[in-house]
Amino acid sequence: MDKLLIEGGARLHGEVAISGAKNAALPILCAALLSAEPVTFTNVPRLNDIDTLLALLGQMGVKVAREGHTVTLDAGGLDNPVAPYEMVKTMRASILVLGPLVARCGEARVSLPGGCAIGARPVDQHIKGLQAMGAEVRVEHGYVHATVPRLKGARLFTDMVTVTGTENLMMAATLAAGETVIENAAREPEVVDLANCLVAMGAQISGAGSDVIRIRGVDRLHGATHRIMPDRIETGTYLCAAAVTGGEVRLTGTSSCYLDAVVDKLMDAGCEIVSERDAIRLKAPARLGAVSLRTAPYPAFPTDMQAQFMAINCVASGVAMIRETIFENRFMHAVELQRLGADIRIDGNTAVVQGVAKLEGATVMATDLRASASLVVAGLIAEGETTIERIYHLDRGYERLEAKLAALGAKVRRLT
Numbered sequence: 582m583d584k585l586l587i588e589g590g591a592r593l594h595g596e597v598a599i600s601g602a603k604n605a606a607l608p609i610l611c612a613a614l615l616s617a618e619p620v621t622f623t624n625v626p627r628l629n630d631i632d633t634l635l636a637l638l639g640q641m642g643v644k645v646a647r648e649g650h651t652v653t654l655d656a657g658g659l660d661n662p663v664a665p666y667e668m669v670k671t672m673r674a675s676i677l678v679l680g681p682l683v684a685r686c687g688e689a690r691v692s693l694p695g696g697c698a699i700g701a702r703p704v705d706q707h708i709k710g711l712q713a714m715g716a717e718v719r720v721e722h723g724y725v726h727a728t729v730p731r732l733k734g735a736r737l738f739t740d741m742v743t744v745t746g747t748e749n750l751m752m753a754a755t756l757a758a759g760e761t762v763i764e765n766a767a768r769e770p771e772v773v774d775l776a777n778c779l780v781a782m783g784a785q786i787s788g789a790g791s792d793v794i795r796i797r798g799v800d801r802l803h804g805a806t807h808r809i810m811p812d813r814i815e816t817g818t819y820l821c822a823a824a825v826t827g828g829e830v831r832l833t834g835t836s837s838c839y840l841d842a843v844v845d846k847l848m849d850a851g852c853e854i855v856s857e858r859d860a861i862r863l864k865a866p867a868r869l870g871a872v873s874l875r876t877a878p879y880p881a882f883p884t885d886m887q888a889q890f891m892a893i894n895c896v897a898s899g900v901a902m903i904r905e906t907i908f909e910n911r912f913m914h915a916v917e918l919q920r921l922g923a924d925i926r927i928d929g930n931t932a933v934v935q936g937v938a939k940l941e942g943a944t945v946m947a948t949d950l951r952a953s954a955s956l957v958v959a960g961l962i963a964e965g966e967t968t969i970e971r972i973y974h975l976d977r978g979y980e981r982l983e984a985k986l987a988a989l990g991a992k993v994r995r996l997t
């Protein structure tokens with residue numbers, strides 16, 4: 582199993598290009614299921630999660646053509662609306678095929694994604710929404726079976742803000758009869774990117790980016806071309822990596838407009854940040870100041886950046902309080918950071934991080950995607966060598982991680 586070896590202490594400097602967003606690309610590729618015409622996507626990141634989704638779509642009868650960062654999907658021959666457990670178990674986002682399949686085929690059989698490291702993550706809101714739109718939905722033998730002659734527009738209200746739930750229901754509603762209103766909708770930029778793609782395909786959607794989205798169903802969607810937005814979490818991770826080393830970097834192909842809460846906290850920690858049209862520059866002080874935070878749905882501080890900020894707080898001056906309000910088990914990186922010498926106390930959903938003068942390299946284990954990213958951030962500043970095991974988690978969400986870090990001057994290599 583691959584490992585990552587980092588020799589800490591190098592100050593990151595220089596320029597690196599940010600990839601397309603995993604969490605935008607996954608729902609947007611699923612949107613191709615809604616049309617019988619080919620849809621072309623550019624800026625698609627080269628990631629294991631994308632490979633998994635393309636394989637899943639392929640076995641449903643979708644023709645997949647991929648060259649570099651461009652993917653064309655032709656769902657004209659879609660004939661198998663099934664997502665089997667073997668393919669879904671490695672990637673929770675596979676549930677995003679459910680809405681499009683029911684809308685286009687009138688039936689779907691999709692394995693439950695199951696629990697995962699960061700929390701139970703049920704999909705009851707996705708199911709409740711489809712039922713409200715007239716689908717008959719049964720959960721049997723670990724599969725969601727949904728059937729309906731044609732979905733009907735409805736007023737939908739989710740019990741909590743759910744990103745993939747909003748995306749699934751928005752996609753389903755594009756082909757429903759009549760108008761659907763999603764209240765308490767997620768406002769994440771990835772929801773807006775998906776809506777933009779659907780509109781380019783002929784969907785009638787308004788309000789994406791607010792908490793009320795209106796969708797007027799149409800009879801069919803057509804082909805289109807869509808460019809995937811930049812990955813705001815990859816951007817934030819490189820900002821943290823540079824910040825913790827006292828570095829100075831310019832990240833291109835991205836924008837601070839998706840990252841207000843993160844940029845704000847980095848400035849509170851003492852970084853200078855300059856926003857350009859399609860780039861961000863960061864200059865960090867020799868030592869960061871501690872920053873407290875609380876995760877919450879967009880536009881508040883993203884849960885997907887919580888672990889990386891815990892890492893920078895480990896060596897900052899002062900004490901930080903970190904509250905995780907989205908996932909019930911998203912502090913698994915804390916014990917691994919402690920192995921590097923961090924001073925962290927967990928009390929329920931709150932972590933209290935007392936900054937220490939230095940971390941020391943050790944062998945640590947990646948437990949999930951962003952936990953792994955926090956270990957990389959910490960490894961960059963730890964004295965000596967840090968070995969990160971189970972980095973297949975990182976390959977789910979960071980394109981060419983070690984090459985990009987090395988381009989910024991980090992001493993990092995993959996052991997295969």
Ligand SMILES: CC(=O)N[C@H]1[C@@H](OP(=O)(O)OP(=O)(O)OC[C@H]2O[C@@H](n3ccc(=O)[nH]c3=O)[C@H](O)[C@@H]2O)O[C@H](CO)[C@@H](O)[C@@H]1O
Pocket residue numbers: 604607673674700701702703704705706707741742743744745746884885907908909
């Ligand atoms: C592929 C993708 O885009 N993943 C992102 C998405 O995950 P994902 O869309 O799975 O996360 P949700 O926004 O749905 O989850 C928010 C909370 O709602 C709960 N919930 C959700 C749906 C449901 O039917 N029932 C229920 O109880 C979840 O367990 C969680 O506690 O948003 C998360 C929150 O920003 C991010 O961390 C993930 O990176």
Ligand SMILES: C=C(OP(=O)(O)O)C(=O)O
Pocket residue numbers: 604673674885950951978
């Ligand atoms: C939790 C994440 O992804 P997923 O929802 O695909 O597990 C993530 O991107 O941090």
